[in-house]
Amino acid sequence: xxxxxxxxxxxxxSEEAFLTINCTYTATGYPSLFWYVQYPGEGLQLLLKxxxxxxxxxxxxxxxxxxxxxxxxxxxxxxxxVSDSAVYFxxxxxxxxxxxxxxxxxxxxxxxx
Amino acid sequence: DVKVTQSSxxxxxxxxxxxxxxxxxDMDHENMFWYRQDPGLGLRLIYFSYDVKMKEKGxxxxxxxxxxxxxxxxxxxxxxxSTNQTSMYLCASSFVLEQFFGPxxxxxxx
Numbered sequence: 001x002x003x004x005x006x007x008x009x010x011x012x013x014s015e016e017a018f019l020t021i022n023c024t025y026t027a028t029g030y031p032s033l034f035w036y037v038q039y040p041g042e043g044l045q046l047l048l049k050x051x052x053x054x055x056x057x058x059x060x061x062x063x064x065x066x067x068x069x070x071x072x073x074x075x076x077x078x079x080x081x082v083s084d085s086a087v088y089f090x091x092x093x094x095x096x097x098x099x100x101x102x103x104x105x106x107x108x109x110x111x112x113x
Numbered sequence: 114d115v116k117v118t119q120s121s122x123x124x125x126x127x128x129x130x131x132x133x134x135x136x137x138x139d140m141d142h143e144n145m146f147w148y149r150q151d152p153g154l155g156l157r158l159i160y161f162s163y164d165v166k167m168k169e170k171g172x173x174x175x176x177x178x179x180x181x182x183x184x185x186x187x188x189x190x191x192x193x194x195s196t197n198q199t200s201m202y203l204c205a206s207s208f209v210l211e212q213f214f215g216p217x218x219x220x221x222x223x
Contacts, residue, residue: 032210043117043203043214044156051210089156093210100146100171101212105155 002027006090006104013080013111021075021107023064023090031092033057033066033073034101038087047075047088080111116140117215119204125221132191134218136204145187146212147171147179150201162187194222 007022025031032051036044048057053068062077073090090104120135138145146161148171158171160179168179176198180188187206191198199222205212 034211036214041216043216044205044212045214046211049211100158100161103156105153 002031002092002094002102004090004092004102004104006088006107008105008107010108010110013109015082015111015113016079017111019075019077019080019084019109021088021090021109023073023075023104025071025073025090025092027071027092027094027102029094030068031094033064034091034093035062035064035073035075036089036091036103038089038106040086044089080109082111082113085109085111117204117206117213119202119215119218121218122216123219123221125223126191126194127223128195130191130194130222132194132220132222134189134191134202134204134220136187136189136206136215137185138187138206138213139185140206140208140213141184142206142208142213143184144207145181146205146207147177147187147189148203148205149173150203150217156203159189194220196222198222 003026034049035047037047038044048059050057050066056065064075087106087108089106091101117138147159148156157173162168162181178190202218204215
């Protein structure tokens with residue numbers, strides 16, 4: 001079945017450092033890809049998405065590019081802030097949207113001042 | 114904005130109790146989901162529903178049941194709570210691709 005693998009955390013960075021969280025997927029067909037973020041004490045919220053190859057999703061300074069050839073969707077941010085401390089989940093969905101999202105296990109990011 | 118609400122943020126129950134976790138969404142979404150979140154295991158799908166009175170088992174349905182009598186409400190039921198059901202429970206609803214999550218219920222079973 002479909003699956004998502006993301007780098008294990010926790011990841012600890014200093015403020016203004018560059019962030020990369022790796023995500024690769026296995027899927028039949030042509031999925032849509034997502035990054036969700038969970039801030040402390042809250043539910044998940046959509047951070048960005050991409051629905052076709054070479055699409056770049058972006059939001060709040062975060063970016064991820066849908067790479068079909070490497071089956072990857074790595075999350076990047078050029079300069080992290082303390083407020084970015086959260087758990088980040090990579091996920092995929094089939095094209096129909098009629099099956100549940102498949103999530104990675106999450107990567108905890110801590111940013112220190 | 115889509116809003117998904119869960120009946121409690123924190124809940125403490127005793128082993129053997131029947132527990133109801135309620136979830137309500139206000140955007141007329143067809144699809145609703147229940148997950149549990151545990152450290153190191155990520156999100157695991159318990160049950161989901163694509164329509165009123167319909168339900169589908171997820172990856173870990175054992176020990177749980179669900180009810181969807183109205184489109185906006187999806188309830189998770191622990192028939193006889195056990196300590197290994199201590200967890201964070203997350204409800205979500207979706208339209209097409211994007212899922213919208215509630216704030217979660219942290220359940221402790223003593």
